[in-house]
Amino acid sequence: MSDLLTLKEVCHLLSVSTATGRNWIRLEKLVPTKTIGKQTYFSKSYVNRFKKELTTGKNTALKSRRNKRFVTGNGIYRSYISPDSPNTACVCQLFLALSEYDITLTAEQINLLLAECALQLICQRTGLVPPDTYSSMESFLKLYVTKQLCVEQYTSLLDDFISCGNSALTFIAEYPTLFDISYKYVPSEDILGLLYISLKNMTSRKATGSYYTPTETVLHLIRHLVDTPKNLLGKQILDPCCGTGNFLLQLPDTLDFSQVHGNDIDPVSVTITRLNMALKFQVEDMALLYQNITVSDFLTPQAHPSYDFIIGNPPWGYSYSKDEKKQLCEAYQCANGNCVESYDLFTERAISLLKENGTLAFVVPKAILNVKSHTAIREFMLKETLISRLDFLGDTFDNVQCPSIILQLVRTQKVHTCIGMTVSDPNSSFVIQKERSLTSDCFSLFITDSEYDVLEKIKNHPHHTTLKNQADFALGIVTGDNKKYVSHRKTSDNEIILKGADIKRYQIQKSENYITFHPERFQQVAKEKYYRAPEKLVYPFICKHPIFAYDNGQHLSLNSCNLIIPHIDGLDIKYILAVLNSRITAFLFAKQFDSVKVLRSHIEQIPIPIISFNEQKEILPLVNELLTEQDSVTFQLKYDALDKMIANLFGLTEADYEIVCNL
Numbered sequence: 027m028s029d030l031l032t033l034k035e036v037c038h039l040l041s042v043s044t045a046t047g048r049n050w051i052r053l054e055k056l057v058p059t060k061t062i063g064k065q066t067y068f069s070k071s072y073v074n075r076f077k078k079e080l081t082t083g084k085n086t087a088l089k090s091r092r093n094k095r096f097v098t099g100n101g102i103y104r105s106y107i108s109p110d111s112p113n114t115a116c117v118c119q120l121f122l123a124l125s126e127y128d129i130t131l132t133a134e135q136i137n138l139l140l141a142e143c144a145l146q147l148i149c150q151r152t153g154l155v156p157p158d159t160y161s162s163m164e165s166f167l168k169l170y171v172t173k174q175l176c177v178e179q180y181t182s183l184l185d186d187f188i189s190c191g192n193s194a195l196t197f198i199a200e201y202p203t204l205f206d207i208s209y210k211y212v213p214s215e216d217i218l219g220l221l222y223i224s225l226k227n228m229t230s231r232k233a234t235g236s237y238y239t240p241t242e243t244v245l246h247l248i249r250h251l252v253d254t255p256k257n258l259l260g261k262q263i264l265d266p267c268c269g270t271g272n273f274l275l276q277l278p279d280t281l282d283f284s285q286v287h288g289n290d291i292d293p294v295s296v297t298i299t300r301l302n303m304a305l306k307f308q309v310e311d312m313a314l315l316y317q318n319i320t321v322s323d324f325l326t327p328q329a330h331p332s333y334d335f336i337i338g339n340p341p342w343g344y345s346y347s348k349d350e351k352k353q354l355c356e357a358y359q360c361a362n363g364n365c366v367e368s369y370d371l372f373t374e375r376a377i378s379l380l381k382e383n384g385t386l387a388f389v390v391p392k393a394i395l396n397v398k399s400h401t402a403i404r405e406f407m408l409k410e411t412l413i414s415r416l417d418f419l420g421d422t423f424d425n426v427q428c429p430s431i432i433l434q435l436v437r438t439q440k441v442h443t444c445i446g447m448t449v450s451d452p453n454s455s456f457v458i459q460k461e462r463s464l465t466s467d468c469f470s471l472f473i474t475d476s477e478y479d480v481l482e483k484i485k486n487h488p489h490h491t492t493l494k495n496q497a498d499f500a501l502g503i504v505t506g507d508n509k510k511y512v513s514h515r516k517t518s519d520n521e522i523i524l525k526g527a528d529i530k531r532y533q534i535q536k537s538e539n540y541i542t543f544h545p546e547r548f549q550q551v552a553k554e555k556y557y558r559a560p561e562k563l564v565y566p567f568i569c570k571h572p573i574f575a576y577d578n579g580q581h582l583s584l585n586s587c588n589l590i591i592p593h594i595d596g597l598d599i600k601y602i603l604a605v606l607n608s609r610i611t612a613f614l615f616a617k618q619f620d621s622v623k624v625l626r627s628h629i630e631q632i633p634i635p636i637i638s639f640n641e642q643k644e645i646l647p648l649v650n651e652l653l654t655e656q657d658s659v660t661f662q663l664k665y666d667a668l669d670k671m672i673a674n675l676f677g678l679t680e681a682d683y684e685i686v687c688n689l
Contacts, residue, residue, distance in 0.1 A: 030060065030067040039073060049549055053507050103223045105240040105423075106272075112210045113217040117224060123203040136225045137294065138194050141187035142167040143209045143221055144301050148180050150211035151305045165205035168198050179312055180304060186297040213279075214306065216241070218298045219270030238269055239339040239389055241276065243422050247337065247387050247432050248276045250415055250448075261285060261334035266324035266376060271299030273338050275306055283307040284314065287333070289322045296321045325371055327357050332381045339389040340372030342428070360402040369394065370403040373433075377410050380437040385414070392418065392429040395469040396620055398627070405466035408442050411435040416471055418451040447471070473617045480682045481617050484610055487633050487676050491594060493602075494630035498591040500556035502567075502583040505541075506549035512584070513540045524577075526566030526586030531573045531607050531665070532652040534564070534581070543582060556589060557582050561599050563590045563606070565624055571612040571689075572624045576603055576653055590629065597634065600649045601642045605634050608672040613686045635675040645671060 031039075036056075037047040050056035051066065056076070058066035107113065120139070124131070131139075145166035149155040154177060169175035170184060171191040177184060188194055198205050209217055223238045252258055258281060265273045268288030277286065283303060290296050300319045309315050346354065346366055355361040360370040369390045376386050394400045407413070415434035422430050447458045449472055460475045473481065503523070505511040513520060520540040528537045545551040556562070558580045565574045567588050574590075576599075583589060592602050605611060611632055615621070619628050648668040655661040673683045 029070055031070060031073055033058075033066050033068070036068050036073050040077060049506055052549075053510070103220060103238060105242075106220045106223065106238055107215055107217065107241055111212060111215060111217075113212065113215065113220065116207050116209050116217075117220060119207050120204065120221070121224070123201075123207075126203070127201055129201070131225060133294075134189055134193065135197055136222070137187045137189070138167060138197055139204060139225065140218055140221055140294070140298065141170075141184055141194075142205050142207075143218055144184060144187065144298075145170055145175070145177065146209045147211045147217070147301075147305060148177050148184075149175075151308075152177075154178075165198050165202070167194060167205060171195055179310055180301070182312055183297065183301045183304060186293075186300075211305070214275045216270055216272045216275055216298075216302060218301065219272055219295075222270055222294060222298060238423075239272060240422060241272060243389060243419060243432075244273050244276045246417065246419075247389065247434075248273070250417070250432075250434070251335065251337065251385065251387050256280075258285070258335070262331070263287065263335045263337065264333045264379075265289075265338040266336060266372060267338050267340050268299050268319070269295050269339075271295075271302040271319075274299065275302050279306070281307070283309050283318070287318045289320045289324060291321065291323050293321050325354065325357075325375055330379055332379050332384070334381055334384050336376040336380060336384070336386045337388070340376075341368040342391060344368035359406055360400075362402060365399050367399065370400060373403055374406050377406065377435065377437060382437060382439070384437050385434065386411070386437070387415075387432060387434045389419075389422075389430055390433055392431050392620070394433065395431070395471065401466050404469060407435060408464065408466060411437050412440065412442055413444070413447055413469075413471070415448045416450070418449075418472055420452065444471070468618065470618050470620065472620065477617055477685055480678070480685050481614065483678065483682065484614055484676055485618075485633060487635055489636045490633040491597075491636055492630055492632060492634060493590065493592060493594070496592065496594045497630075498556060498559075498593070499626045499629075500552035500589050500591075501550070502585040502587045502589070503541075503545075503548055503552075504550035504585045505547075508584070511541055511548070514538050516540055522579075522581055524564060524581050524583040524587045526568060526584075529564055529566045529573060529575045529587060532575055532603070532649070533654075534575045534577060534579075537581075539584075541582060550585070556591065559589075559591050561591070563592070563599065563603055564588070565590070565606075567624055568622055569624055570622055572606070572615050572629075574603055574606045576600065588624075594634070596639070597636070598642050598646060600646055601637075602634060604645055604649050604668055605672055606632065609669050609686050609689065610672055610676055610678070613689050616689055633676075637675060 033047050033051075034044055037044050040047070047056060051058065056068075057072075059069040059072055060067045142165060149166065155175075166175060170177065171188070171194050219238065258278060262285055263274075263277065263281075264287040265271075266289060268274060268290050269292070271288060274286055274288055286303065286307070288296075288299055290299070296319060300315050303309060303319060304315055346368075351361070351364065351366045354366050354371060355363065358371050358374050360374045369388070373386070373388060373390070373394075376388070380386060394403065412435065413433070414436045415432070417432040419430045419432065421428065442464065444458045444462050444464055445460070449456055449458065451472065456474050458475060460478070462478050470481075512523065517540070520542045522537045523539050523541040524534065524537055525539055528535045545554065560580070561576070561578050563574045564577050564581075564583060564587055565572060567586055577589075592599050594602065606629075614632065615624075615628065618631070619625075621628070645668065648664055648671075652661065652664055652668065655664060670683070673686070678686065
């Protein structure tokens with residue numbers, strides 16, 4: 027049995043949950059070597075081969091799974107510096123040489139390439155080597171290792187990159203083209219960081235939650251941090267997750283380095299930050315450099331000075347062990363059970379270390395504002411801070427589909443207020459002038475004062491009800507393998523199954539997907555009675571604006587298409603459909619929830635005006651016509667007419683409705 031691994035051990039090696047592993051076994055994507063009773067075992071050779079196939083992409087059966095932690099590959103992190111930088115071409119030249127050599131770099135070899143670049147930057151910044159001699163010089167690293175090049179006070183920083191001089195010389199001799207590249211010192215440009223994050227294995231970057239911030243975003247944060255650079259004079263500034271130091275690099279040159287602090291858990295990143303700071307501020311006191319820029323875990327409870335400004339991009343989705351989660355739950359208010367998000371922890375810790383009236387500015391996912399799992403950190407922010415600025419950035423990171431924001435907070439003992447808060451996106455900006463209610467349930471802040479007034483009018487309609495506790499909700503079927511179970515061909519024993527893409531406003535488009543209903547074979551399935559209900563409403567789970575269709579055909583649906591069966595006494599299902607499909611509901615979703623996921627908790631909050639049966643009789647004929655109307659122009663005219671009727675039910679004025687329609 028020594029050569030066999032349990033399912034739990036295999037899942038740990040593959041960085042997936044045990045539940046996912048069981049599902050792979052059921053779908054025959056993961057095949058046990060031996061089964062004893064109910065316990066499955068796998069040979070180490072099989073698991074190593076399986077893991078290698080995932081890494082190389084040879085295993086295509088799991089290509090579409092969300093957790094691609096083992097899909098590796100090096101690439102240039104192009105958005106990190108200006109595309110006009112001369113160093114972009116240098117990095118491309120390095121990668122071309124690497125591809126020609128066809129080698130996979132070790133961590134030691136990456137450090138040697140960083141040392142070569144660092145030496146060139148030092149010589150250019152300090153003038154230690156005349157620029158006109160560069161083209162005739164051998165590798166700077168070779169000259170340094172052989173004692174032909176002295177970099178004075180920077181020696182300790184270079185030695186942090188080089189573990190063995192003889193290994194360095196062997197590497198240079200074997201791959202000389204890698205050291206035949208001329209880098210350029212550009213003030214405040216993190217070329218060392220670009221090299222490092224481009225050369226690092228993509229797997230390790232994802233596993234630690236590290237997504238390096240494009241310089242354009244960093245500059246945006248710094249630009250709005252204070253009114254003028256003079257306001258930073260004498261202030262203590264910290265980047266608690268400094269990476270290679272790009273946020274600190276973009277600070278004004280007028281600062282004294284004694285004001286600047288940074289730490290990170292990655293020793294190589296810290297070494298790069300130290301070198302970047304030494305060059306930017308021309309630091310001569312190496313003891314101060316090592317004191318201010320440290321390898322340390324910001325989240326470890328320990329004595330820590332307070333700061334006037336804390337800035338940066340904390341880790342997103344860091345993978346903590348079970349023991350680490352337990353310790354963090356004891357130390358932080360925003361940590362709860364399995365819900366331990368690294369950027370929440372960094373935000374709480376940073377707020378606690380701010381001086382009175384100190385400012386925090388973090389780049390974080392937009393989810394911190396409205397996703398339920400972040401309720402605790404929102405509650406902490408409301409108690410301890412004022413939000414002074416909020417910048418919506420969109421998808422700002424390379425190959426990461428996650429909308430992000432710059433969250434700027436001020437620690438204060440004052441009662442929280444929204445008045446004076448600046449809110450912006452790439453196309454617009456406004457300042458909140460009227461007070462508004464803000465709760466930890468959701469921070470709905472990208473909404474102007476006039477939009478907020480209309481939203482409150484909709485939410486506080488005096489005679490309304492909701493679907494909460496008055497409807498059945500059910501998820502679509504998760505087959506576990508759509509390629510296996512879903513067909514595009516109709517047979518005698520299968521039936522239509524709906525996808526989210528089949529749902530249009532009011533109507534279900536003709537589906538070309540069929541399935542044989544064997545619920546015992548599927549990964550997740552709701553009770554059949556919900557799918558077979560005589561009447562139900564269906565809606566796509568992922569949608570920019572929520573849309574609902576009427577289904578009396580007892581159709582099955584996949585997990586991209588969920589369903590509702592309303593049970594509100596006195597209100598017809600088709601009237602409820604009209605409210606859900608209205609521009610009023612779309613406006614509420616956009617301004618209240620700001621999510622592309624249509625969640626049950628969202629739908630349950632939609633106000634539905636309570637009206638008489640006779641009032642509904644005026645609405646239902648238009649609904650029935652919209653269920654079958656095929657002409658797009660006529661459909662739009664009828665929809666507009668019905669939508670104005672719904673707006674009147676909410677008591678909206680023409681001015682209110684115009685704001686709703688401008689969504």
